[in-house]
Every structure is written in structure tokens, then in C-alpha cells.
Amino acid sequence: MAKTKPRVTIRDVARRAGVSHMSVSRVINKSARVSSKTRAAVEKAIAELDYRPSAIARSLARGKTHTLACLTPNLTDFTFASIIEGAEVEARRRGYFLIASAAPDEQAFDALQNQLISTRRIDGLIVFNPYADDRHVHLRPGVPVVFVGSRHRGGRISSVALDEESAAAASVEYFLDQGHRQIMTITGPTAEDCVTGRLQGYRRALSDAGLAYAPEHIFVGDWSANSGYAAVESWLAQGIPFTAIFAQNDRMAVGAIAALRDASLCVPADVSVIGFDDMPLASYFDPPLSTLRQDMPLIGREAVRLLLESIEHPERPSQHLQLPVELVIRSSTAEFSRERRIPERR
Amino acid sequence: MAKTKPRVTIRDVARRAGVSHMSVSRVINKSARVSSKTRAAVEKAIAELDYRPSAIARSLARGKTHTLACLTPNLTDFTFASIIEGAEVEARRRGYFLIASAAPDEQAFDALQNQLISTRRIDGLIVFNPYADDRHVHLRPGVPVVFVGSRHRGGRISSVALDEESAAAASVEYFLDQGHRQIMTITGPTAEDCVTGRLQGYRRALSDAGLAYAPEHIFVGDWSANSGYAAVESWLAQGIPFTAIFAQNDRMAVGAIAALRDASLCVPADVSVIGFDDMPLASYFDPPLSTLRQDMPLIGREAVRLLLESIEHPERPSQHLQLPVELVIRSSTAEFSRERRIPERR
DNA sequence: ATGAAAGCGCTAACAA
DNA sequence: TTGTTAGCGCTTTCAT
Numbered sequence: 209m210a211k212t213k214p215r216v217t218i219r220d221v222a223r224r225a226g227v228s229h230m231s232v233s234r235v236i237n238k239s240a241r242v243s244s245k246t247r248a249a250v251e252k253a254i255a256e257l258d259y260r261p262s263a264i265a266r267s268l269a270r271g272k273t274h275t276l277a278c279l280t281p282n283l284t285d286f287t288f289a290s291i292i293e294g295a296e297v298e299a300r301r302r303g304y305f306l307i308a309s310a311a312p313d314e315q316a317f318d319a320l321q322n323q324l325i326s327t328r329r330i331d332g333l334i335v336f337n338p339y340a341d342d343r344h345v346h347l348r349p350g351v352p353v354v355f356v357g358s359r360h361r362g363g364r365i366s367s368v369a370l371d372e373e374s375a376a377a378a379s380v381e382y383f384l385d386q387g388h389r390q391i392m393t394i395t396g397p398t399a400e401d402c403v404t405g406r407l408q409g410y411r412r413a414l415s416d417a418g419l420a421y422a423p424e425h426i427f428v429g430d431w432s433a434n435s436g437y438a439a440v441e442s443w444l445a446q447g448i449p450f451t452a453i454f455a456q457n458d459r460m461a462v463g464a465i466a467a468l469r470d471a472s473l474c475v476p477a478d479v480s481v482i483g484f485d486d487m488p489l490a491s492y493f494d495p496p497l498s499t500l501r502q503d504m505p506l507i508g509r510e511a512v513r514l515l516l517e518s519i520e521h522p523e524r525p526s527q528h529l530q531l532p533v534e535l536v537i538r539s540s541t542a543e544f545s546r547e548r549r550i551p552e553r554r
Numbered sequence: 555m556a557k558t559k560p561r562v563t564i565r566d567v568a569r570r571a572g573v574s575h576m577s578v579s580r581v582i583n584k585s586a587r588v589s590s591k592t593r594a595a596v597e598k599a600i601a602e603l604d605y606r607p608s609a610i611a612r613s614l615a616r617g618k619t620h621t622l623a624c625l626t627p628n629l630t631d632f633t634f635a636s637i638i639e640g641a642e643v644e645a646r647r648r649g650y651f652l653i654a655s656a657a658p659d660e661q662a663f664d665a666l667q668n669q670l671i672s673t674r675r676i677d678g679l680i681v682f683n684p685y686a687d688d689r690h691v692h693l694r695p696g697v698p699v700v701f702v703g704s705r706h707r708g709g710r711i712s713s714v715a716l717d718e719e720s721a722a723a724a725s726v727e728y729f730l731d732q733g734h735r736q737i738m739t740i741t742g743p744t745a746e747d748c749v750t751g752r753l754q755g756y757r758r759a760l761s762d763a764g765l766a767y768a769p770e771h772i773f774v775g776d777w778s779a780n781s782g783y784a785a786v787e788s789w790l791a792q793g794i795p796f797t798a799i800f801a802q803n804d805r806m807a808v809g810a811i812a813a814l815r816d817a818s819l820c821v822p823a824d825v826s827v828i829g830f831d832d833m834p835l836a837s838y839f840d841p842p843l844s845t846l847r848q849d850m851p852l853i854g855r856e857a858v859r860l861l862l863e864s865i866e867h868p869e870r871p872s873q874h875l876q877l878p879v880e881l882v883i884r885s886s887t888a889e890f891s892r893e894r895r896i897p898e899r900r
Numbered sequence: 901a902t903g904a905a906a907g908c909g910c911t912a913a914c915a916a
Numbered sequence: 917t918t919g920t921t922a923g924c925g926c927t928t929t930c931a932t
Contacts, residue, residue, distance in 0.1 A: 217925055219925085227902080228903045241901060243902090260674075261673065262924090264610060264924085265927090266925080267926090268910085268925080269927040270908085270927065270928095282639060284632060293629040296655060296656060300655065300666075305675070306655075308654055310643065324651075327609035329609045462838045492808045494840040563909055575909095576911085576919060587918085588918085592917080607910075610909080611909035612911075614908085614924050614925070617924070905931095906929080906930100908926085908928100912921105913923100914919100915920075916918080916919075
């Protein structure tokens, strides 16, 4: 077995270049206070020895790890994964690494913070959906944090989220323009801020149009396709008439469409449906799904930018970003027409 | 601004417990050579001061970072994301962190290795699809590596992959059992090993049944839904008759089904389709997709297990794992019947 | 502009 | 079993 060659250190480079190790340190840190002659000698030695500074040693000496962590309910949801990918690329571009970890519940969240923060492994933390449960309560003080998906209720922590209210309002307004009047919505768990925002937009658009707000038009789902299916089943069973559904994510929209089909109702001929997220293959469902598209990698990039800003300038005030959402109309939506069958009690 | 309190170190604990810092080190490292009295005093002091060892300092002293990296084409593909999530959980369970980074091309792959390996930030590396391009050529020697998706061609590196051949054969055999004889396949890029394995299984099952191998029954796609659509278009345009399609991933299966629908052919009445991966919502497509299901988190867990084994026991021989794949029959497959319309030249 | 000395917080090796 | 002494590879501080 080949013995692994011992690491080339800053002192090896110094010896080879005939200078002290401090000059080498200055060169690799791009300090100005080095003569061009010394710099050239050091750079030559670095190249010859293929020297790379040890990230760990630098971390210890500087007290910075140049590593961030991202705590999210899971890594597999397309929405989360896309944000993480955006964050990871941006972090690396700025010389940081990103550890993305799945914390499905508060307990896991707390354990992860122990592993990451108490041991000083990371310089900052990105927390997805901090109010989905009580995980925000477990936040360790003293570590720079950025929220994704919710504004900090204390105002102290920067965050990046979507303009949920405008997005929801845009979809309802689209329905209204198309002549729909009986517009339902399927939400996620009401504890999540995005649901609150979307509901506000939904209500505002309706009341702006002079339409009454009807609590039975709102079905609380759990983001799963099954819950979208259950929403439609429930409305049909209660005999509540409707011609349009704003599902607050694409999975629930797909579930709702399946339930409509099983009830022999056509989308969009009988009922129009708009989803949220523009998930992959949204255009390959039957019918191709109208939906609200968000720029998820941008969310990740902005989260990293805000986090590094609060690491490097802790004195600056926190910021809250609201990114725009775009309505994408495909074929699950159509104009209201008198001839359509309005779902009734089965 | 609250000044951040200085870190509690091993010496603070030692002072408080009235012992040397080495006794503290021994206690936190669970070394046996400590008297129970000393241990108790140290543990008390640790609790009182809420001491946590610095991961960075340990890394520097021990020469191990307890961090792994996972280099994958992207983080958003459901398949990749699921494997990464499994790997991340397993790594953490064993006291390691995982940095997952997207390396879409060879150049990015090489750059990432520079950032991660040359700076000694990680102890080991998991590489997804090493033969998708020439990224395997850029592998730095001296760092423990595990491949995911392909066996190492030199045999020196451990790997975990699927039993691609059996999986493909199982789907073809299912078609044969159902009476189909004109069975097509849509592959991914032929450079990828999984495609080779799946093609072998496809051919073997056909020849075992005494059926001739027809090159025009194979369409080389690129994993995208569009390429699945193109495959069907191409067969129809050439007037090649077929009644069953084995698409080597679900996206291409969905694309193929869309093309069949656009050609007024019914799935499964006219053509049966089997996909691969069992992606989310596969059961919500129209028709619900028959597919081959793999246990992706298990792949991740096994990859981490093999990687840690080769880190801790570099002398042991490499291993190649082949995980089983399960055929899930939903509604995109049906028995062959004489009455069906076999697609012909349009 | 350059270098010597003293850490960062821990562990390895040795001595007691 | 315990403590002492040296590092790990770098940066920071302070001379020169």
C-alpha cells in the first residue's frame, strides 16, 4: 500500500521560497503588504509543490468555518430541492460550503442544531418553513439565521419568501375574468405562513369583486395529492356547487383533477383548476396544468446572500424579500360557460 | 450589541473539575482509562458549563473532518434527491456530515474536487453516475470514493447500483406473459452504465423467448419526457408496429403516453407502457403508470456504509452492491388482444 | 515589507 | 489512571 504522502504545509512552501511562512500566508491571503519579488517566489513555490491551504487549519485560526447549513423538512420535495440547489451554487460561488439536512420534525431540528451549531461547524443557518411547527422555538441564539418561506415574527431575522398574497389573488382574478363565480381553494396546513398569505389573496380578490366569502369554499389539505382528492370528494358530497379551484400546490391540484374525473366531471369543461409551484411534468398531466410558477433557485441564492450579509455585517438591519410569482396558463382552465355541468350532490 | 461570549474550552472544563485537560479529553472521547470519580467530576463540569467540543479543533488534531461529500449531476431529480436524503441521514447517524453538491459537467466536477479534497475538507466522496461523462477521469487519487449507479471499471472502488438487467428483463417478461410480441424500449444516453444493463436485460428476455432482436425497436432518449414523445413519433412515422413500450424512466414513459394520445391511440388498450423509478404522482397520471420501483434511500445508506468502510479499513477489498428492483403494475399495461389497433404508418 | 512568537482547541505520545 | 509536552496548519499581533 502506497503510504499517503505527507501534506504540503505553509512552511514547506516558505522553505522552498526562502522566506518565512508568514510571507506565504500573506500571499495566499492576498494581503497587499508583500513585495512583488517575494510574491513571485512564493507563487512559484506554491505551484511547484502544488500547495493548497488546509481549510480546517484556517477555520481553527480564524474562527470561521466557511460552511453554512440548510435545515429543511426534506430534501426530496422538488420545491425544497430546487431552492437548495440554488443556495448551494451561490454559497460555493462565494467561497462557502452548504450542508443540507432533512429535519422532518422539531426533535430532529433540535438535534441537528446541536450537531451543527454547538460544535461550531457552521457560520450560519438557513431554515425552511420555520413556522410549519414549533421549530423556531428551538433556534440557538447567537448564530446568524435566515428564514425561507416565512417572515420572522420578531423582525430580527432576515427572510425570503414569495409574494403569496399577490400570487393567490392573481389566480382568483384570472378565474373571475373568465367568468367564474364559484371559486374554491384547497390550502396546505394553516399553521404555515404561505397558507395564510394565499388565503388573504384569495379573500381579497373575491371581496374586491364584490363576492361573499364562504368558509365552506375553503378546504384545508396537507399538500398531498390525496388531500386534493378529498377536497373535491367533500364538496361533491355536500352538494356545494363550484366551477373553479385554486389548489395551493400542484400535487393537490392533480389529486383534485383525479377526483373530478372519477366523478365524471371534465377539466376544464366543467371545472377549471389552477395549481401552485409548476412542478416537473406539470405540462404532461391530463390536462396540462395551469399553475403559479416561482423562481426557486433564486430564493436559494437570495437566502445565501442575506445570510452572508448578516454574518459579515451583523449590525445591519434585517431584510425581508418577497419574490414575485408568475401565472402560467395551460389547459386546466377555461372560460365559464352556461352549458357546463356544475357539480352537485351525488 | 451583546458581545458573543467566549467559547468554553476543554481547559475551562478541566479547571472547573480540578483535573488536567487530558482527563476531559479522555472523557469526551469515551476512553476507558479514566477513574469513575474523575469521569463524574468532568461530566458535572461539562454539564455546568454546557461545554461542547469544537469540531474544527478535533478535525485539525485528528486529521479527519468527519465530513463526506456527494457529487451528483443535480440535486433536484427525484431519484438523486432521494438517494442523497438516505445518504445524509445515514451519514449523520454515524457521526458524519454530508455536503451534497451539484456538478452538472466535468468541469464543475473537477472544480468541486479542488474545493473539497485539495483543501482537506472531506474524508470521502460519493460520486453519482461516474461514467455519464468523463468525470471519473478527474478523480483525485488518495481519497476514499464510492460510486453510485455504476461499477468501477478498475474494480478498485466500491459501488452500489441496481440490478438493472433483472429489472429490465422483468418488465419485458411481464409484457411477454401478457401476450405482447412487439416490445419497444426507450433508453437513456448509451454512455450510462444503467442503460447498458437495462438493454442487456431487454435483449436477454426477448431472446429467451425466442424473439428476434430488432435494432429499430430501440430508441435512444435523454431521460426527458420530450425524448419519450419523440420515440413514439419516430416509430409511428416509420410505420413500425408495436404493442408495448418499456421506457427506461418514468418521464420518458409519460412523454410516450402523451405522443400515443396525440396519435389517438389508447394506453393500455392499444399500447402498454412500463416506466422506471416510480416517481411521485406516478399513480396520478392518466393512466396510472406501471413502473419499476427502486429503494432509493437504501442506495444512499449503503453508499455511506461502503464509504465509511473504505475510510476506516482501506485495506479491505472493494464491494459491488446490486440492489433489487420491484415491478409495480398499475393501469398503463394490459393484456394483448387481437382487437387492439396496432399503430401503423400515419 | 518581513519575521518571530503566540495562539486557535483539540489529540497523540510519552512520562509519572 | 493521570498529567506534561508537543504538535495539527494556519492567522494574529507585534517587533524589526
